[in-house]
Amino acid sequence: MLKLDISKVTPFVGSDIIEDYTNRAIAAQQTLVDGTCPGNDFLGWLNLPASITPEFLGEVKAVAQTLREECEAVVVAGIGGSYLGAKAVIEALSNSFQWLVGCNGPAILFAGNNIGEDYLYELTSLLKGKKFGVINISKSGTTTETALAFRLLKKQCEEQMGKEAAKKVIVAITDAKRGAARTCADKEGYKSFIIPDNVGGRFSVLTPVGLLPIAVAGFDIDALVKGAQDMECQCKDSNKLNNIAAKYAATRYALYAAGKKIEILANYQPKLHFIAEWWKQLFGESEGKDQKGIYPASVDLTTDLHSMGQWIQEGERTIFETVISVENPEHELLFPSDDENLDGLNFLAGKRVDQVNKMAELGTQLAHVDGGVPNIRLAIDRLDAYHLGQLIYFFELACGLYCQLLGINAFNQPGVEAYKKNMFALLGKPGYEKETEAIRARL
Ligand code: PA5
Secondary structure, rough: OOOOEEEEEOOOHHHHHHHHHHHHHHHHHHHHOOOOOOOOOOOOOOOHHHHHOOOOOOOHHHHHHHHHHHHEEEEEOOOOOOOOHHHHHHHHHHOOOHHHHHHOEEEEEEOOOOOOOOHHHHHHHHOOOOOEEEEEEEEOOOOOOHHHHHHHHHHHHHHOOHHHHHHHHEEEEEEHHHHHHHHHHHHHHHEEEEEEOOOOOHOOOOOHHHHHHHHHHHOHHHHHHHHHHHHHHHOOOOOOOHOOHHHHOOOHHHHHHHHOOEEEEEEHHHHHHHHHHHHHHHHHHHHHOOOOEEEEEEEOOOOOHHOOHHHHHOOOOOEEEEEEEEEOOOOEEOOOOEEEOOOHHHHHHHOOOHHHHHHHHHHHHHHHHHHOOOOEEEEEHHHHHHHHHHHHHHHHHHHHHHHHHHOOOOOOOOOOOOOOHHHHHHHHOOOOHHHHHHHHHHO
């Protein structure tokens, strides 16, 4: 199981303080269970893993199989919580050189998460003449970035394959009733999955939002869900020592209260880069409200020790670090001996590359702690679907609990509307005439 080590935090914040906040986090968990916390109409993620049935997973896998058989490429259109979870898991489980070695199944591409004209031009050019499918993911069904990409992709898919054939390879994942994505799916007769009303975007990776793309990529969604179920079970246990999500939430809160305003999520495996992107959205969009919240940042190590390492070691002391450590890599690679030893590295001969990585990790942890950076360590046994499932549920629960300690609603994102309003006004969207006038006066 996932292990949490906070021994390198207690030199900075007393263990009695963390213990007190852990008790408060566990009490807060009851308000989630009872549905009495702020944002209580978005608590569907809490018992989600346990509610996932083999029949439901079978349905997801059947649709994934059709896309795998019919398509050379599948484009996942979505943004924020409607893409980051799938992207994170797929990247973590894929070969690092997937685009060169090819994959056993369709290439998984992503769109609808930016409005870069070059990106969309290059994507649609790449898809020319190819049999491709689209998974259109949007809970609201109205998000501009996703809707814009979907319109382009739908048209291209229909033109290349014909309208009838396109219907077999376009899947919608959206609200049961509301939004343009639902209207379009119903009108065109696409296969669709529902995002439950009570599960917000960034908590939706264990719904079809994450599960379908991950299954299309050929990864084991049964194991992913099992990992999440086991973590759900562990954190419900009445033995509070098992509730590592509450402990992590409490430790974050104690550090925040002690003036640590930035958390850096660090990894030592490049495949975890997008797990950090998913984590940043989960925490950032949940806690950054009411002028409060830890700023979630991330680094890939040891890579970024040669770019951000100096800042972490000696910059302003308002940071703490959480390291995700993978105990056992999938592959073994021994460092060779060299007769000439021109690089002076024969002292490493016969050692695993991972042993060097682990010593870099340990050395960095000690250096950062010496430099005044509290360090939380999360260790997972292997980088596989089962352990990623554990990690996902752990972070979701920890986020929900931490936001209760902070006294904010974790499950809304009112601030995201500000840029949309300005963008629609600037683009002259009908209904935004007043805003357009006001905004033009400011330019
Ligand atoms: O976490 C969230 O709710 C958001 O990040 C959404 O996932 C994101 O804005 C995309 O929204 P939608 O799925 O409605 O297109």
